[in-house]
Amino acid sequence: QVQLLQSGAEVKKPGASMRVSCSPSGYSFTANYIHWVRQAPGQGLEWLGWIDPKSGGTKDARKFRGRVSLTRDTSVTTVYLELNSLRSDDTAVYFCAREDAEYGFHFDYWGQGTLVTV
């Protein structure tokens, strides 16, 4: 079965960097784009960007440009989200989500979420 396993919770100081990992399993790693979405406490959902695990190509939301880095390591079938220059309003649960490759344009599986506290 498809699963996206994320790394554990982190506590960071303002100005520091965070890195969250997402390790999909149960399907071909390179077949589906992976997106990152975050949710501040008690708030809605905010999209950060996507990565194509096959090519390494990425697209990020303009709001985070220059602060976000999306990478992947095919040898360990893992994708990574890095966010720099952390501020208190970056405190959120960060989710990775798989884009459906058959129909596209929606997320069919999500990771369990990683709480990052700044």
Add this chain to the structure above:
Amino acid sequence: EIVLTQSPGTLSLSPGERATLSCRASLTVTSSFLSWFQQRPGQAPRLLIFGASSRATGIPDRFSGSGSGTDFTLTISRLEPEDFGVYFCQHYGSPLTFGGGTKVEI
């Protein structure tokens, strides 16, 4: 950027009742790009509907999606206890955006 406005903010209903949730886009969107998710406390979102009206795998048929253009609706025909939570609509655009959510509570 497409802004999605969901209403109502909170829907207070009883099990067995019908729930009608609205998602309005700031501009006309392609139906293929409109999805609905359910989120229970402490959990990741779960895909319910994609392409505005297609149920995701394993989703009961009491959930249905409809709409086009700027107005989309998620209907839960008969609420079950496990249906209470927050519902989000999403538009796969550039950038990808989410509505603010509708809380369905008992």
